[in-house]
Amino acid sequence: MTSRLFSPIVLLLVLTFLIGPFLIIIAASLSAGETLAFPPQGLSLRWVFKVFEVESFRASFGISMFLAIGGTLAALILGIPASYALSRYKVPGAETIRTIVSSPIIVPGIIVGLALLRYFVVPFNFGILFALFMAHTALILPYAVRVVSASLNNLRSDIEEAAVLLGSSRVGAFFRVVMPNIRGGILAAFILGFVTSFNQVPVSLFLSGPGVRTLPIDMLSYMEITYDPSVAALSALLAFMSLGIVFLAERFLGFSRYV
Amino acid sequence: MFQNRAEAFALVLPAAIFASVVFLVPVGILLSEGFRTGDSWTIQAYIDFFSQSLNQTVFLRTLKLAAMVTAVSAVIGYAAAFAIVNLPPKGKGRITGLVVLPLMISPVARTYAWLVILGRTGFVNQALVGIGLSDEPIRFLFTETAVFIGLLQLFLPLMIISLISALENMPRDAVPAARVLGANWFQVFTKVILPLTKEGLVIGGTLVFTGSMTAYITPAILGGSKVLMLETLMYQRVTVANDFVAASVIALILIVMAFAANVLLKRLATARNKR
Numbered sequence: 001m002t003s004r005l006f007s008p009i010v011l012l013l014v015l016t017f018l019i020g021p022f023l024i025i026i027a028a029s030l031s032a033g034e035t036l037a038f039p040p041q042g043l044s045l046r047w048v049f050k051v052f053e054v055e056s057f058r059a060s061f062g063i064s065m066f067l068a069i070g071g072t073l074a075a076l077i078l079g080i081p082a083s084y085a086l087s088r089y090k091v092p093g094a095e096t097i098r099t100i101v102s103s104p105i106i107v108p109g110i111i112v113g114l115a116l117l118r119y120f121v122v123p124f125n126f127g128i129l130f131a132l133f134m135a136h137t138a139l140i141l142p143y144a145v146r147v148v149s150a151s152l153n154n155l156r157s158d159i160e161e162a163a164v165l166l167g168s169s170r171v172g173a174f175f176r177v178v179m180p181n182i183r184g185g186i187l188a189a190f191i192l193g194f195v196t197s198f199n200q201v202p203v204s205l206f207l208s209g210p211g212v213r214t215l216p217i218d219m220l221s222y223m224e225i226t227y228d229p230s231v232a233a234l235s236a237l238l239a240f241m242s243l244g245i246v247f248l249a250e251r252f253l254g255f256s257r258y259v
Numbered sequence: 260m261f262q263n264r265a266e267a268f269a270l271v272l273p274a275a276i277f278a279s280v281v282f283l284v285p286v287g288i289l290l291s292e293g294f295r296t297g298d299s300w301t302i303q304a305y306i307d308f309f310s311q312s313l314n315q316t317v318f319l320r321t322l323k324l325a326a327m328v329t330a331v332s333a334v335i336g337y338a339a340a341f342a343i344v345n346l347p348p349k350g351k352g353r354i355t356g357l358v359v360l361p362l363m364i365s366p367v368a369r370t371y372a373w374l375v376i377l378g379r380t381g382f383v384n385q386a387l388v389g390i391g392l393s394d395e396p397i398r399f400l401f402t403e404t405a406v407f408i409g410l411l412q413l414f415l416p417l418m419i420i421s422l423i424s425a426l427e428n429m430p431r432d433a434v435p436a437a438r439v440l441g442a443n444w445f446q447v448f449t450k451v452i453l454p455l456t457k458e459g460l461v462i463g464g465t466l467v468f469t470g471s472m473t474a475y476i477t478p479a480i481l482g483g484s485k486v487l488m489l490e491t492l493m494y495q496r497v498t499v500a501n502d503f504v505a506a507s508v509i510a511l512i513l514i515v516m517a518f519a520a521n522v523l524l525k526r527l528a529t530a531r532n533k534r
Contacts, residue, residue, distance in 0.1 A: 007342035011354060014339045014419075017412060018361050021372030024382065028375045038375045038382045078274040085270035090262060097271055101278050106517070107286060108473040110490050111510040114497065115285035138281045141274060170266070199365040202475045205494060216367045220479065223371065232375065235368030242363045 022239060029233035036229050047233040057234060059211065060218035063129070064198055067214065071136035072144070072193035076186065078137070079144030084174065086145075087152040088160075102142040109139065109202030117206045128209035135203045140193035147192060151185025152178075184253045191249045195242055290514075293507035308508045314492070318512070321489045324403065325471040328410045332418040332467050333460060337452075340422035355423060358416050366413060370480045373409050374400070377481075401485040409477040414470045418463040425459020426452075461528045468524075469517045489513055 024038050029047055031040030051057060082101060085091055104112060112135055121131045155178065163173040179186075204214040213221075215238075223231050293304045308314050343354050361369060376382045377399035384396040399405050429452070437451045453460075478488040487495065493509040496502040 006338075007345060010338045010342045014335060014415070015354070015357055018416065019357060021369060021376060021412065022361065022364060024375055025368060025372045035380070036375055036378070037380060078277055081270040082274035085267045089267035089270070090264075091267045091271055092264065097275050100275050100283065103278060104282050107282075108490065108510075108513050108517070110473075110475055110493060111286055111289065111513065112282060114493075114506060114510070115289040116281070118503065119285045119288055134281045138278060141278060145274070195363060199367075201367065202473075202490070205475065206497065216365060219367050219371075220476070223374075223480070231371060235365065235371055239364040239368055242365070243360065246363050 025232050025239070026236045029229050029236045031229050033229075035227055036232060040229075047229040048237070050228075050230045051234045051237060054222075054230065056218055056222070057215070060213050060215040063132075063212060064215040067132055067136045068194045068197040071133060071197050072140050072190050074133070074137040075140035075144040075193055076148075076189060079141055079189070080148055080186065083145050083148040083152055084178070087149055088157060098145075101145050104138045105142040109200065110205055112138065113203045113206040121207070128207055128212045132204060132207045132212070132214070135207060136197045136200065139200065139203055140197055143192050143196060144189045147189035148182065148185055151182045151188075155181050187253055188249065191245060195245065198238075198242070286510075289503075289507050290511050291507075293504055293511055304504045304508050308505060313487075317487045317489060317492045320403065320486070321472055322516070324407055324410065324488065325468050327407060328414060328471040329418075329464050329468045332411060332415045333464060335415060336418035336422045336463060337448075339419050340426050341452075343419070343423055344426045355420070358419050361412075362416050366476045367480075369413060370409050370477050373405065373412075373481055377405055377408075400481060401483045403482075403486055405481040406478050406486050406488070409481045410471045410474055413474070413477060414467040417466040417470065421459045421463030421466065422456060423459075425456035425462075428459075429455045457528045461524045465521050465524050468520045472516060472520070473513055 027040050028036055028038045030043050030045065031037060032044035032046065033041030079101075082097075086094055086098060091097060116131045116135050120126050120134075121128060159181075160173045160177045163177045164170060168176065199216065200214070201216045201220070204217050208214070208217050219231055219234060294300050294302065296303060309318070339358070343351055343358070346354060374381070378384070379396045379398070379400070381399075383399065384393075387393040388396060433451050433455060434447055437447045442450065472488075473490060474488065475490040475494070478486060478491045479494075482488065482491065484491075484495070489509050489512065493506050496505040496509070
């Protein structure tokens with residue numbers, strides 16, 4: 001009897017702990033009051049609208065979007081050929097190359113950001129935005145290689161060998177035979193990269209300059225000065241955005257198969 | 260398998276060179292800075308770092324919090340994963356989805372929620388004062404407890420999903436068989452479930468431990484300058500004091516501890532295996 005009650009109670013407690021704070025954020029963002037509070041003082045959408053009026057949020061949202069989309073595309077452009085070579089060719093030192101390419105996951109992001117600031121931005125006068133772009137690309141690269149490699153390994157290599165035997169060039173075989181078959185994996189890698197980059201804080205921490213900072217960093221600094229519910233509203237909006245993307249991905253390509 | 264080496268290198272090198280130039284080389288130089296004073300190589304910076312009591316406190320606190328979060332998430336994780344695995348298939352998928360859901364939400368948003376809950380005028384304090392359990396608001400924010408709670412919420416899903424897949428790979432009859440043979444639940448857990456799922460525990464444990472140790476957002480929001488952890492200390496050293504040597508020392512400590520945790524947990528897993 002006790003064990004029959006045990007499971008539902010455990011699940012209820014764990015889910016309350018994991019999901020509850022998110023629901024509280026949504027409730028707090030609908031408050032009509034001046035300060036952050038739960039339960040909210042009256043209901044209104046004023047803070048949700050306020051989010052769109054804050055100039056710095058608009059600017060940093062644009063930068064985060066650019067980094068998430070551009071960085072992921074760059075990581076895929078570098079990562080797809082590398083994954084292809086690692087799964088279809090005998091590459092000397094394949095393990096070393098794999099380690100090098102996936103190293104940005106292992107080392108804490110804050111160190112990467114600091115190192116780029118100190119040895120790229122300062123001495124070579126690189127722009128902050130350029131450094132951010134490089135850092136985000138490096139950060140997404142391991143995910144791109146892992147997800148694309150997985151879907152390449154699930155694809156039998158005889159079909160492209162058959163295409164080559166039938167007279168197609170290697171490049172032609174890749175674009176006409178391999179690419180259409182790993183499209184789902186590439187899309188999954190894109191979504192994973194996008195979400196990772198968009199939510200990323202430590203890498204971008206040191207890489208922020210006048211007018212150039214990512215949205216999460218901007219939220220952190222806004223929180224330090226103001227205690228109004230607009231950050232809660234923004235958090236809720238962003239959460240719905242990520243969840244929407246992941247939900248659509250799951251719906252149309254079975255995202256979780258790839259990740 | 261294609262044999263053409265030149266082609267293989269042409270495909271793989273751009274990614275490898277990019278990761279080296281943007282990542283390995285700058286990080287390498289940063290790490291070397293902690294060992295240099297002028298022209299000579301020394302470990303003086305490390306001696307200086309560990310001789311300051313603030314740094315010792317932060318170092319030990321980081322280790323302690325990461326270990327506590329890992330241990331507690333393992334206990335909760337087993338209970339939750341066990342409950343989920345025994346659900347009917349449809350419910351299993353849905354509940355697993357709900358567990359994974361927070362991972363897709365920005366950690367800033369997830370940590371921010373705790374401000375609303377634990378703050379001075381927050382939900383918990385209103386309830387405590389309202390019921391009459393406390394006369395005035397209790398200070399939760401900027402304590403180790405707040406950071407612990409925040410980290411646990413952030414990383415618990417990783418432990419649960421690691422344990423779910425481990426429990427699912429366990430032979431179906433193992434637990435009922437042990438029960439029939441007279442083992443109590445404690446024995447079932449230590450003698451059957453734990454040995455059979457230790458790989459999942461190690462994977463989850465490594466993710467949670469290194470994640471908590473290298474967390475920045477949670478200690479920054481919920482700990483502030485009162486409860487510094489290694490990453491917030493590093494940020495402070497750089498922005499307040501321009502002290503890149505200390506930053507380099509902290510960077511190496513973080514990397515070494517992450518690797519050490521990885522190796523140690525793997526060892527633990529294989530050691531139990533031999534018995």
